[in-house]
Amino acid sequence: MSKKYSTFITVLFCVFIFGFCGWLLWDMAHPRDFSEQENRWLAQMPEPKIGRLEFPGLMNGTNGGNFFSGEFMEDFEDFVVDQFPLRDQWIHLKAQSERLLGKKENNKVYFSGDGQTLFAFFNPPAADDLQKRVGYVNSLAGNVEVPVYFSLVPDKSYVWADKLPANAPNVDDGSMNEAAKQLAGENVNFIDLYGALSGDDVFYRTDHHWTTMGAYQGYAALADGMNGSVTVLDYGPTKVSDSFYGTTWSSAGAGWVRPDEMYTWVPEGTLNVTGYPEGKPVEGTLYDLSKLEVKDKYSMFLGGNQPLCILRNPAVEGGKKLLVVRDSYTDSLAPFLGLDYGEVHLWDLRYNNMSLKQYVADNGIDQVLVLYSASNFSSDANLFKLGI
Amino acid sequence: MVFSTPYFLFLYLCVVLLVYYITPLKLRNLALLILNLIFYGWGEPVYILIMFASIGIDYTHGMLVTRCKNKGNIRGAKMAVASSVIFNLALLFFFKYWDFIAGNVNALAGFELMKVLGHPLPIGISFYTFQTMSYTIDVYRGDARTQKNIITFGTFVTLFPQLIAGPIIKYKDLDEQLESRTHTVDKFASGVQRFTVGLAKKVLLANAIGQLWDVYKATPTAQLTTLGAWLGVLAFSFQLYFDFSGYSDMAIGLGRMLGFEFLENFNYPYLSKSATEFWRRWHISLGSWFREYLYFPLGGSRVKPARMVFNLLVVWAATGIWHGASWNFLLWGMFYFVLLVVEKLFLLRRLEKLPGWLGHIYGLFLVLIGWTIFAVEDLGQLGGYLKAMFGFGAGLLDGAFLYNFFNYLPILVIAGVASTPLAANLWKKLPEKVWKVALPVVMLAGLVLATAYLVDGTYNPFLYFRF
Numbered sequence: 001m002s003k004k005y006s007t008f009i010t011v012l013f014c015v016f017i018f019g020f021c022g023w024l025l026w027d028m029a030h031p032r033d034f035s036e037q038e039n040r041w042l043a044q045m046p047e048p049k050i051g052r053l054e055f056p057g058l059m060n061g062t063n064g065g066n067f068f069s070g071e072f073m074e075d076f077e078d079f080v081v082d083q084f085p086l087r088d089q090w091i092h093l094k095a096q097s098e099r100l101l102g103k104k105e106n107n108k109v110y111f112s113g114d115g116q117t118l119f120a121f122f123n124p125p126a127a128d129d130l131q132k133r134v135g136y137v138n139s140l141a142g143n144v145e146v147p148v149y150f151s152l153v154p155d156k157s158y159v160w161a162d163k164l165p166a167n168a169p170n171v172d173d174g175s176m177n178e179a180a181k182q183l184a185g186e187n188v189n190f191i192d193l194y195g196a197l198s199g200d201d202v203f204y205r206t207d208h209h210w211t212t213m214g215a216y217q218g219y220a221a222l223a224d225g226m227n228g229s230v231t232v233l234d235y236g237p238t239k240v241s242d243s244f245y246g247t248t249w250s251s252a253g254a255g256w257v258r259p260d261e262m263y264t265w266v267p268e269g270t271l272n273v274t275g276y277p278e279g280k281p282v283e284g285t286l287y288d289l290s291k292l293e294v295k296d297k298y299s300m301f302l303g304g305n306q307p308l309c310i311l312r313n314p315a316v317e318g319g320k321k322l323l324v325v326r327d328s329y330t331d332s333l334a335p336f337l338g339l340d341y342g343e344v345h346l347w348d349l350r351y352n353n354m355s356l357k358q359y360v361a362d363n364g365i366d367q368v369l370v371l372y373s374a375s376n377f378s379s380d381a382n383l384f385k386l387g388i
Numbered sequence: 389m390v391f392s393t394p395y396f397l398f399l400y401l402c403v404v405l406l407v408y409y410i411t412p413l414k415l416r417n418l419a420l421l422i423l424n425l426i427f428y429g430w431g432e433p434v435y436i437l438i439m440f441a442s443i444g445i446d447y448t449h450g451m452l453v454t455r456c457k458n459k460g461n462i463r464g465a466k467m468a469v470a471s472s473v474i475f476n477l478a479l480l481f482f483f484k485y486w487d488f489i490a491g492n493v494n495a496l497a498g499f500e501l502m503k504v505l506g507h508p509l510p511i512g513i514s515f516y517t518f519q520t521m522s523y524t525i526d527v528y529r530g531d532a533r534t535q536k537n538i539i540t541f542g543t544f545v546t547l548f549p550q551l552i553a554g555p556i557i558k559y560k561d562l563d564e565q566l567e568s569r570t571h572t573v574d575k576f577a578s579g580v581q582r583f584t585v586g587l588a589k590k591v592l593l594a595n596a597i598g599q600l601w602d603v604y605k606a607t608p609t610a611q612l613t614t615l616g617a618w619l620g621v622l623a624f625s626f627q628l629y630f631d632f633s634g635y636s637d638m639a640i641g642l643g644r645m646l647g648f649e650f651l652e653n654f655n656y657p658y659l660s661k662s663a664t665e666f667w668r669r670w671h672i673s674l675g676s677w678f679r680e681y682l683y684f685p686l687g688g689s690r691v692k693p694a695r696m697v698f699n700l701l702v703v704w705a706a707t708g709i710w711h712g713a714s715w716n717f718l719l720w721g722m723f724y725f726v727l728l729v730v731e732k733l734f735l736l737r738r739l740e741k742l743p744g745w746l747g748h749i750y751g752l753f754l755v756l757i758g759w760t761i762f763a764v765e766d767l768g769q770l771g772g773y774l775k776a777m778f779g780f781g782a783g784l785l786d787g788a789f790l791y792n793f794f795n796y797l798p799i800l801v802i803a804g805v806a807s808t809p810l811a812a813n814l815w816k817k818l819p820e821k822v823w824k825v826a827l828p829v830v831m832l833a834g835l836v837l838a839t840a841y842l843v844d845g846t847y848n849p850f851l852y853f854r855f
Contacts, residue, residue, distance in 0.1 A: 005824065006577035012828055013580040014405070016835055021402040024394075068433050080395045081843065090843035097837060098596075102798040104791075107844075165795070167787035253844065 023085040031083050036295045037091070039250055042082040046075035092255035099256075104165035109252035112163040116257055117205040118248040119163075121170035122155045125378040130176065131183055133377060137370050138185035139387035143357040146366055149226055150184055151191040152177050153210060153218060153329050153373040156203040158194065172374055180377075189225065196221035204260040207246020208375070209298055212237050212263040212332055219336035226322075226367060231339045237263035240289060244297045262297060266335035270315075276308040284309065286335045301331035307351035311338035320366040323347055325356070325386065327376040349382040356386060389430040390552070391638045392590050394842050400427065401642075404548075408646060409571075417543040417566065420646070424546035428512075435510040438479065443542040445475050446520040447535070453527045454534040465528055472524035476517040483513055488713035512552030514710060518677055520545055523559040525681060532560035540566050549642035553635045555653035555673035562648070569647035579644025581831065586637025588834040591841045593803055594630035597623050600796045603788075605763070609772025610782065616789040617776040621756050623796070624763045626803040629658065632671070658807045661747030662739050663727035663754050674710070678703050689732075697729055704728070711762070716770060720761040727754060
């Protein structure tokens, strides 16, 4: 190798590392607060606190400050990585190169054959864990005087199994739903949604949620199971967005995927929405279109998560009252349920420590529906509150 | 700090190169010493104290040995060597083996006889205690000069490229380079290439294949299929090799950028046709350390067969337990002890008569069994894993195996080819015109892709840290 050529290689390397070093330093001096793509706050420069060095044991004693404990360095590393120039593009490049290498997954997300549909890994609970979880539903049914219905929304990987990579292991094969059906007690009315969903538009390709159309199919099965009748809408859904990138897309870093479309269906004004985001009643809407401007566009449905939300239908004055123990899938479903009931109460276990039994009695609830997506039901840590 | 992180590559390394080359020649060791200490103290600042203690104690012992020898006091010199060895081993014992022994003693006794301390393992302690130990021994043997300058000595002890994961460098191999080394652009450029190769091995191959091993490591042994178990351990073998040899490549490359020339640590180990050959090709610096400072002093092979077997037993028990404070590592050492004895006594002569491909199968088979013992730390699980490998698992294969196999097939093929000299040989055959264009392209592609994986990856454990 000639000296000239060696110089060329040396310069090339130095330009690469020093170039990005300079860019990184600039970015660190002008840090980003929030990552749209990752939908989270980014780490900022930590404040160094030297503290004292002490040895209560032999070596592991540090006191005060974040320096001798190494915490400062850890936080600084997070800061550097989070503020790294072109962070989103690097993540896309990695996902793209995994795909070129023939990988059918990236960061725990499966790609469909055409790469346009993304499936987050699904991990069902162990048998004894599931038994415990369904047990909470059973104890709710034992606690309240009104009929309790229980249903699981199938994971996308169950409904769209034909789009998955062959033999993909971390998927919903329906066995969890079957087991839950068996475990449900005599006084729990299990409604099976696993056969209810079909079609290419029932889930978002880039998100784990069901779409407005999927939610309607779910509604039809639930309404049939609870009331024996289904309201058929004589108008179609309305497209309100064609630029939705969901959470599965974020974790996959799959930059090549087309965004999803979003739809509203039940006309605004049909139902009166009262939200309780902070404990006090606030007037809400079925579809909060202002949320289409932010990354988390799914929060358009009822404006996102809140402890309690009540839909009242003026057309069914004095009608029955339904309480739904909800997760986020319910938000796009609730407008349809609202058509059949005088009141629909959406109850979120995560933000409510009140007794559910008490609430049902106090508010004259006629039916209770426990509705979770299979994956949320597998992981939610608040299900025990059903029994309180 | 580890090499395969954005802050090492784009902050620390830039600072090192800048400071090092701005500093006048005479002060470069001092500059390097300070940079080394920052590197080491980054994760566990308190453990810098171990570095200071190591430098101080080994430096003094080196001086002491020389003084005793100069006065003809061989007994004193021997005492000094013993004291240095005891210090280094005590350091290693305290941080690495105390909790392991305490756990076992307490389990036997049924009450807490020894307190479990729970100190985090200082990174690289197994490597640098061995390096400094070799210094006093070599001074005593007359193989190495005494280093009178404590800064130069400190630079040796803390030298960041190889501080935390080897290669294990003996002082005598570095002595002259510490005093004066040449810094040429040729050396730097070759260092850059070597570093990039190592980075790509670690980030693009080891980490990627490691995810496959993670799948099988997490599979309950009752659900392991035979082919799945083999695929899992194959993935681990590639991960470990590219992780560790990638690290050595990066160390050698960084060394060259700073004017040093380190010895090679790997020589295509998976081409080996026997266990004996494997240990001449795998982690060469460790094997040679144990030969020079343990096996030969015990008498080596120039003794009666029974004594030689005993010597091998000691060396392989030590090699095993050096890799980690856990029974499976001892078992792994014993596995190689038995193989090496059998091969030394009669098998090797017969193996040499076999056709080459059969030898490769024999060698690879043993290596994979060895890595199984190495990788599965819990002995109960290890039993289950080995059973599955030999057909007593949950059948031959399942859907998950098919998925994993096809999902990882391209990268397994790449890894397989990269474990042989094939690509390197092809590269050498390229006409100058071609490689002169290809080199910068390949290098930049490697750096860019590695950066993408680094930024993406919180998945970035360096396997050889625990050792």
